[in-house]
Amino acid sequence: MFGLHILDIVSIGIYFLIVIIIGVVANRRIKESEDYFLGGRKFGKLVSIFLAFGSGTSSDTAISASRETYRAGMSGIWIQLLWLFITPFYWIIAPWYRRLRVVTGGDYFQDRFNSKVLTGLYVGFSLFYVMTVIAVGLTAIGKTVEIVTVKPESALTQSEKNSITLYEEYRALKSHADKLTPDERLRYDELDLQAGEGTIQAYYSYITTRQSVPIIAIIIILYGVLGGLFAAAWTDTLQGFLILVLSLLLLPKGLEQAGWFSGLHEKVPESMFHIFSSQTSSEYTWYYILMLIVLNLVGVVAQPHFFSTGGGSAKNERTAQIGMVAGNFLKRFTTIMWGLTGLVAFALYGNIVSDPDMIWGYATRQLLGPGFVGLMIACLLAASMSSADAFMISGSALFTRNFYEYLAPNREQAHYVLVGRLVSVGMIAGAIFLSLYFNNILSMIKYIWQLPVIFGAVFWVSLFWRRLTKTAALTAVSYSWLMIVLLPAILPEVPWVAAHKLSGIIVYPNLFILNTLGFELSQLSHPVLMTLNYGMQVAVPFSLLIVVSFFSRPPDERLINDIFARLNTPIADDRDEDKKEMKKYTDNPHMYDARKLSPKSDWEIMKPDRPMVIGFLSCMAIAVAVLGFAYLVSNLQIP
Numbered sequence: 001m002f003g004l005h006i007l008d009i010v011s012i013g014i015y016f017l018i019v020i021i022i023g024v025v026a027n028r029r030i031k032e033s034e035d036y037f038l039g040g041r042k043f044g045k046l047v048s049i050f051l052a053f054g055s056g057t058s059s060d061t062a063i064s065a066s067r068e069t070y071r072a073g074m075s076g077i078w079i080q081l082l083w084l085f086i087t088p089f090y091w092i093i094a095p096w097y098r099r100l101r102v103v104t105g106g107d108y109f110q111d112r113f114n115s116k117v118l119t120g121l122y123v124g125f126s127l128f129y130v131m132t133v134i135a136v137g138l139t140a141i142g143k144t145v146e147i148v149t150v151k152p153e154s155a156l157t158q159s160e161k162n163s164i165t166l167y168e169e170y171r172a173l174k175s176h177a178d179k180l181t182p183d184e185r186l187r188y189d190e191l192d193l194q195a196g197e198g199t200i201q202a203y204y205s206y207i208t209t210r211q212s213v214p215i216i217a218i219i220i221i222l223y224g225v226l227g228g229l230f231a232a233a234w235t236d237t238l239q240g241f242l243i244l245v246l247s248l249l250l251l252p253k254g255l256e257q258a259g260w261f262s263g264l265h266e267k268v269p270e271s272m273f274h275i276f277s278s279q280t281s282s283e284y285t286w287y288y289i290l291m292l293i294v295l296n297l298v299g300v301v302a303q304p305h306f307f308s309t310g311g312g313s314a315k316n317e318r319t320a321q322i323g324m325v326a327g328n329f330l331k332r333f334t335t336i337m338w339g340l341t342g343l344v345a346f347a348l349y350g351n352i353v354s355d356p357d358m359i360w361g362y363a364t365r366q367l368l369g370p371g372f373v374g375l376m377i378a379c380l381l382a383a384s385m386s387s388a389d390a391f392m393i394s395g396s397a398l399f400t401r402n403f404y405e406y407l408a409p410n411r412e413q414a415h416y417v418l419v420g421r422l423v424s425v426g427m428i429a430g431a432i433f434l435s436l437y438f439n440n441i442l443s444m445i446k447y448i449w450q451l452p453v454i455f456g457a458v459f460w461v462s463l464f465w466r467r468l469t470k471t472a473a474l475t476a477v478s479y480s481w482l483m484i485v486l487l488p489a490i491l492p493e494v495p496w497v498a499a500h501k502l503s504g505i506i507v508y509p510n511l512f513i514l515n516t517l518g519f520e521l522s523q524l525s526h527p528v529l530m531t532l533n534y535g536m537q538v539a540v541p542f543s544l545l546i547v548v549s550f551f552s553r554p555p556d557e558r559l560i561n562d563i564f565a566r567l568n569t570p571i572a573d574d575r576d577e578d579k580k581e582m583k584k585y586t587d588n589p590h591m592y593d594a595r596k597l598s599p600k601s602d603w604e605i606m607k608p609d610r611p612m613v614i615g616f617l618s619c620m621a622i623a624v625a626v627l628g629f630a631y632l633v634s635n636l637q638i639p
Contacts, residue, residue, distance in 0.1 A: 008374025015378040016219055061331070062338040062380070063140040064441050066363075067356035069342030073272030074634045075284035077339035079445065082292045084626055086300060087328045088619035092612065094320040096463065097307050099566050101578075104394070105307050105455075106402030112462050112563050113470040114556065116406070121477055122455055123398045126304035128485075129451045130395035131427050134220075134388045135434035136444045140357075141216055141380045142209035142435065147361030148373060149206040156204060166191060166200040171354070202354070213435050216381065217428045220388050245379055248337060250360075253367040254344035261636045267347035273634045275627075288527040292449065295534045299452030302459045305394040317571055325619055329626070336630045357441050388431075395427050396420040450537060454480040457541035463567065465549075466560050466602040472548035476541040483509045483537065510536040561589045564604055568592050 061080055068076025102108045105126065110119040156164070170191035173184060180188055194200045258264045265273070277284045300306070345353075345363045353362050364376045400420045408415075438444055457480070458473045487509040510533045515521050521529065565585035572578040585591060593599040595606050608616075 005370035005373065007371030008377070011371060011374030011378050012381070015381060061335070062341075063144065063357070063360045064445055065335050065338035066342030066345065066360050067441065069272075069339040070346045070350075070353075070359045071342075071356045072277065072284060073269075074275055074339060074343060074630070075277035076342070077275070077335060077630065078284045078289045078292070079442075080335045080338070081332065081627075081630065082289060082296060083328065084332050084623050085293055085620075086297050087325060087332060088616055088623055089297060090324045090328060091321050091615045091619050093301055094324040095317040096301075096567065098317050098320045098571055099569065100307075100563075101566055101571075102307060104398045104401050105302065105304050105459075106398045108307070109455075109458075110402065112559065113473055114559055115470045115474070118470065118474055118477065119402050121474075121481070123402050125451065125454050125481075126398045127395050127427065127430075129448070130304060130391045131430040131434055132444060132448055132451070133391050134428065134431035135438070136441060136448065137388055138213045138216060138431060138435040139209070139439060139444070140441055141377075142213040143357050143441075144361035144364065144380055145207050145212040145377060146205045146209050147203075147358045148365050148377065150203045150365070151206060155206075160204045163200045164202065164204070167195065167202050170195055170200065171202070209439065210436055213432055217432050219381070220392070221425055221428050245375070249372065249376055249379065250341050250363055250367055251337060251344065254341065254348065254363060257367070258344050258347045260639045262639050264344060264347050265637050268343060268350075272343065272346070275631055275634060283527040283530065285527045288531050291531045291534045295453060295538055296449055298460065298538050299449070299454075299456035302452045302455035304398055305391050307394065316573075321615065325615075329619075329622055332623070332626050333629070336626070336633055339630075340633055388428075392424045392427055393420075396423040399423045450484045450534075453537055453541070454484060457538070457545060461542070461545050462563075464603055464605050466564070466604060467549050467554060468545060469549045469552040469555055471552035472545045475548045476544040479544060480537065480541050483540075487512075508533045557589075558586075561586050564589070567604070568606070 065077055065080045068079045070076075100108055102111065106119045106123050109122050110116070113119075151160075153161070170188070173180065173188040173191065177188065191200065255261070255264065258267060271277075276286045276289070341363070342359060345359045349359065349362060349366070353359050364373055368376060397420060400416050400423060404419050404423075405411075405416065434444075454477055458468075458476055461468050462473070491509060491512065508529075511521060511529060513536075514532065521532075524532075565582040569578075569582045569585055572581055592606070596603070597605045597607060
């Protein structure tokens with residue numbers, strides 16, 4: 001059936017049945033909106049670890065890492081490993097989400113700035129971000145299912161056979177496109193147009209991406225909408241184990257066929273084993289990677305799901321730290337396995353598969369036997385669902401609490417839970433549209449890197465500087481929204497801009513500004529251009545926040561005192577006791593001045609305590625060890 005063995009169908013069916021049962025059982029625990037959106041803030045260490053691991057690991061995580069190492073060598077692993085040196089900072093930031101005592105990021109921005117406009121913009125950003133992230137995972141699993149269920153020649157119609165024959169002719173002409181005769185050039189252009197329109201294809205499948213994506217989305221809706229964050233956490237624990245299986249499923253058989261590590265080095269160019277590339281081999285140079293780390297460190301704190309999976313749902317601060325750090329380090333280790341899988345696939349299929357997005361599915365079809373192909377699809381489904389459910393619930397919480405409750409206040413808790421469920425369905429529908437519209441994993445991932453910066457700079461500064469104003473925050477957010485979302489969609493449609501490309505890429509707004517100011521960019525490499533672009537996206541918002549704050553009205557001192565009372569007051573087990581401890585700070589906002597690095601300033605940067613320093617340095621040591629493991633794996637040449 002559909003090109004799959006009966007054992008594969010059984011594996012997938014059993015997985016679907018289990019997660020739906022979890023959703024139904026979890027539904028019985030939903031009593032109020034905080035249960036649905038935050039799991040009642042009751043998660044322990046193990047569940048918090050797998051919630052962080054699962055929510056940060058989707059099907060695109062493995063597939064993007066392998067597709068980039070397949071395309072660019074081991075340096076391509078940085079498309080996911082860039083988070084390695086961000087992970088130690090999670091030890092510092094995880095307690096923030098618990099101490100802020102909010103359900104959503106929208107709650108925080110409303111409390112900090114008392115601005116419904118700014119809160120509304122955050123809700124809008126979050127919904128778009130959540131749908132885009134889910135869309136990437138849906139696209140990844142959809143493409144994998146498509147390549148796994150390719151029709152054999154005996155099942156093809158005559159028109160499909162003719163289409164494949166024409167595509168093979170097109171691929172043959174493309175292989176020596178720089179040496180074509182005039183007649184061959186005309187033929188190539190004709191076939192290139194047909195390939196671009198999809199009228200000729202390299203293969204045909206029983207299940208296409210357009211068919212599988214909606215089916216997967218329905219399963220996510222069934223258990224995620226029913227059980228809320230309870231269901232997400234429980235399934236993430238199950239799915240975490242499945243993702244670990246996924247990480248190792250292809251490697252043994254692939255390495256065996258490649259001749260193990262020594263054979264791998266014989267079949268793959270030596271330059272593809274470098275962790276850092278040169279400008280000529282790929283874009284993952286050391287300075288481009290460094291800028292990606294900075295860009296994502298700025299943006300990561302404003303990601304909407306962090307207010308639940310980042311520590312807000314943990315039962316205490318230490319659990320939040322351990323869950324967030326351990327869960328994400330687990331992902332960093334598995335990333336290396338995914339990257340190595342892409343390199344093995346290049347050794348085996350480098351002359352066969354032209355679309356890197358398809359390499360994981362192609363390797364699955366070639367290397368795994370009956371039953372294991374279904375297990376791989378179940379693992380990818382687990383990875384996709386484990387992040388989609390958490391993002392979906394975070395987005396629904398934002399819409400319900402920070403938009404709908406303004407329109408319909410003082411309703412029953414059951415009413416708000418119902419609205420949250422309906423919004424979850426709407427977001428999945430939006431993700432389906434984005435997945436089918438863009439249908440490109442890498443371009444969507446690079447877009448996702450940039451989106452959180454819109455609120456990331458504001459969030460960082462708001463936690464440490466009392467003087468930050470609402471006007472400055474709105475200015476910085478508006479600038480970033482313009483440069484990251486609006487102008488990139490508009491500029492390519494302007495004829496003059498489209499005609500002036502830089503190094504083969506459409507002008508990014510920041511690069512367009514530099515070019516207009518007279519900077520010569522046409523001779524710069526792609527990594528340099530992207531480093532400049534991302535550097536401006538980070539630097540300009542921080543500058544605007546500082547400058548505009550000095551020229552605008554200071555914030556309400558009562559609001560500021562309340563925020564820093566939360567941040568500086570550890571969580572107490574008893575809620576009444578917790579409120580009493582925070583009131584001590586609001587009654588005396590200077591009680592912790594002695595702990596500040598600059599006691600007489602508006603900067604609330606506290607001296608780190610011993611556990612914080614030891615924890616951060618230990619995490620940094622682990623990050624270095626993981627990088628060392630990646631280097632070891634890349635240079636291993638034993639049988």
